[in-house]
Amino acid sequence: MAFCRPASNLSLSLRKIRPAALCLLICLALLPSASGAAETNAVIAAFRAMQMIAPRGLIAIVYDVQNQKIIASASDTAARADLFSPGSLMKVPSLLYLLAAGKLSAEYTYHCTGRYYPRGESTLRDELIHEDVREPLAGQWYTCSAAKGHGTVGAAEALAHSCNHYFMSLHALLESAADLRSFAEFCKSYGLAQISRRLLEIANVGALSTRDRLHLSLGLPLRASVYEMTLFFAHLLRDDIAYPVGAAEARRIVLDGMRLAGSIGTARALGFQGKRTLLAKTGSGLLLNSIFKTNGWCVTAWPAHRPRILLVSFVREGYGAGVPLVCSRYFWKILFSISACGVPHSSD
Numbered sequence: 001m002a003f004c005r006p007a008s009n010l011s012l013s014l015r016k017i018r019p020a021a022l023c024l025l026i027c028l029a030l031l032p033s034a035s036g037a038a039e040t041n042a043v044i045a046a047f048r049a050m051q052m053i054a055p056r057g058l059i060a061i062v063y064d065v066q067n068q069k070i071i072a073s074a075s076d077t078a079a080r081a082d083l084f085s086p087g088s089l090m091k092v093p094s095l096l097y098l099l100a101a102g103k104l105s106a107e108y109t110y111h112c113t114g115r116y117y118p119r120g121e122s123t124l125r126d127e128l129i130h131e132d133v134r135e136p137l138a139g140q141w142y143t144c145s146a147a148k149g150h151g152t153v154g155a156a157e158a159l160a161h162s163c164n165h166y167f168m169s170l171h172a173l174l175e176s177a178a179d180l181r182s183f184a185e186f187c188k189s190y191g192l193a194q195i196s197r198r199l200l201e202i203a204n205v206g207a208l209s210t211r212d213r214l215h216l217s218l219g220l221p222l223r224a225s226v227y228e229m230t231l232f233f234a235h236l237l238r239d240d241i242a243y244p245v246g247a248a249e250a251r252r253i254v255l256d257g258m259r260l261a262g263s264i265g266t267a268r269a270l271g272f273q274g275k276r277t278l279l280a281k282t283g284s285g286l287l288l289n290s291i292f293k294t295n296g297w298c299v300t301a302w303p304a305h306r307p308r309i310l311l312v313s314f315v316r317e318g319y320g321a322g323v324p325l326v327c328s329r330y331f332w333k334i335l336f337s338i339s340a341c342g343v344p345h346s347s348d
């Protein structure tokens with residue numbers, strides 16, 4: 001079984017590799033080239049530097065959003081062929097779909113206390129459960145990503161802080177066969193082919209467990225490749241599509257949530273002191289038949305107002321998004337260092 005290196009070892013690796021990585025990136029980035037090619041060279045140099053500090057199991061794609069093409073990838077075969085739970089990344093297409101389809105009001109808020117009782121509270125029982133319980137009983141509850149709760153959150157805040165219970169509270173909007181088929185069609189149009197296929201299976205066969213119904217928008221019963229998730233975010237970020245008013249507003253709210261995630265939410269560790277704003281979403285997807293082992297995801301894009309560069313990083317058995325988040329932070333830090341060396345990055 002392949003376990004990634006713990007975070008302390010990763011920090012050590014960062015210190016050791018930094019001089020070599022910096023030499024590499026400066027050599028590559030300062031090659032004579034046109035400004036567009038210079039940015040591409042800088043992105044490739046930063047990506048290669050990130051690979052040098054990354055743990056075993058990293059799968060990553062860096063993508064040119066405006067030209068819709070891959071700039072560089074790590075473990076390319078696995079990125080296309082291997083399927084994983086998208087975890088909380090699934091909150092992004094779920095929210096986008098529900099808002100754009102008019103099924104969810106942009107004004108909707110949920111008060112997260114940190115406890116979600118699928119069958120209501122009970123005087124007989126008060127018990128924390130995990131995702132191995134398929135049919136919760138009265139009095140059993142799931143905890144949220146913030147144990148004490150996120151308080152009252154709207155759509156953008158729920159995305160920024162990855163409030164599981166906000167999304168669980170929407171489960172009824174994605175339960176009928178008609179809703180699932182409509183969501184499947186939407187996912188397919190955004191490049192989420194495997195997820196679309198699975199949603200159609202669920203629509204046709206029906207009868208998901210209570211756990212899986214509650215966790216649909218949290219990605220638990222779904223599988224996607226890293227490439228597929230990259231296509232989704234690349235489609236979301238491109239700004240050359242004329243959306244109907246409702247879909248444009250849905251996109252604005254989702255991107256606002258990703259901007260908040262990168263500054264005050266789950267990806268705030270990116271921390272660039274407000275000089276450069278990144279869009280971000282983190283996720284951790286449970287391994288099949290496991291309730292404590294998770295794969296980690298981190299999606300980042302820049303510049304926030306009109307993204308040109310998208311990085312999707314994924315680490316097998318990363319125990320959450322921490323390791324891919326560290327890798328992503330390193331990528332952007334190197335890229336912005338190159339910018340400081342004089343390679344043009346026209347705008348933040």
Ligand SMILES: [Zn+2]
Nearest residue numbers: 112144150163
């Ligand atoms: Zn919450």
